Amino acid sequence: MLEDLAFPIERLGQAVTDVQLLFEKYKYENGIIFGHAKDGNLHFVISQGFFTKEDIDRFEHFNQDLFDLVLNKYDGALKAEHSTGRAVSAFVEKEWGPAAYRVMKRLKNVIDPANLLNPGIIITEDKQAHVHDLKVMPVVEEEVDKCIECGYCEQSCPSRDLTLTPRRRIVIRRAIKRMEDTGDRAGRKALLKDYRYDGMETGAVDGMCGELPGEH
Ligand code: SF4
Incomplete structure (x- = not known):
């Protein structure tokens, strides 16, 4: 809060x-x-x-x-x-x-x-x-878990007009984890597929997206 x-x-x-x-x-x-x-x-x-x-x-x-x-x-x-x-x-x-x-x-x-x-x-x-409808933020990893989704990085991220900002990457990492937790395998697979380009290949090397979840 x-x-x-x-x-x-x-x-x-x-x-x-x-x-x-x-x-x-x-x-x-x-x-x-x-x-x-x-x-x-x-x-x-x-x-x-x-x-x-x-x-x-x-x-x-x-x-x-x-x-x-x-x-x-x-x-x-x-x-x-x-x-x-x-x-x-x-x-x-x-x-x-x-x-x-x-x-x-x-x-x-x-x-x-x-x-x-x-x-x-x-x-x-x-x-x-x-x-009602409280937003669940699952534990993902230390660096992601610190994010409060305040959005301050939206304006300063150099890749924001091409791809995901740090906040958006983190929101997707959390969504992927929620899907893992609820057993939504199809949703997780689809998100991971898109995340490869939007989250990994077009990042501004800020360190938050260094590893694709679940593919170590
Ligand atoms: S990553 Fe972005 S949204 Fe998350 S706490 Fe930092 S500035 Fe805020």
Whole structure:
């Protein structure tokens, strides 16, 4: 989870302490906080698996407490500089109130009556959207596992207009691993075939794609 909160700047110090206390309460010992202090904008990263119901419950309760902290204790904002995605869409009405949310829904309906554009993102009827369809990131290898798919490499990768960026390579490595884990042999074979050119033969020698998975 990579978040993007805003707090009133004069209470930012206390807010940092409160977020750290939530890390402790929910045992996110690896949580890190960074951001743009002069703007009252905090990012933080926590990581966890979603393998069991307990994992998902922990994430759910952490989210409830966090968003309660931001909205009710600090009158802050759930999004400061990035957009609202699946993890926050269930809380948009809580943040802006039912009247503003109704206006958002009407606007969305005017622009996109068939709800084709980004369904379930920002505007959603699913009040548990943040814990549904969680993206599984399987363990692949040390170098790949460090990637949080932030996308910063998209702009700087010299091969981006020809082939895959590091993030895209990593996303495909993870997809291949998921297929291995679920026994999808045909899907894995097809991805590996395409990966030879897109992932191996046209890389910019960045080291992330030095070995084709499963073909050592
Ligand atoms: S490889 Fe790219 S997407 Fe992954 S953490 Fe590094 S910059 Fe972000």
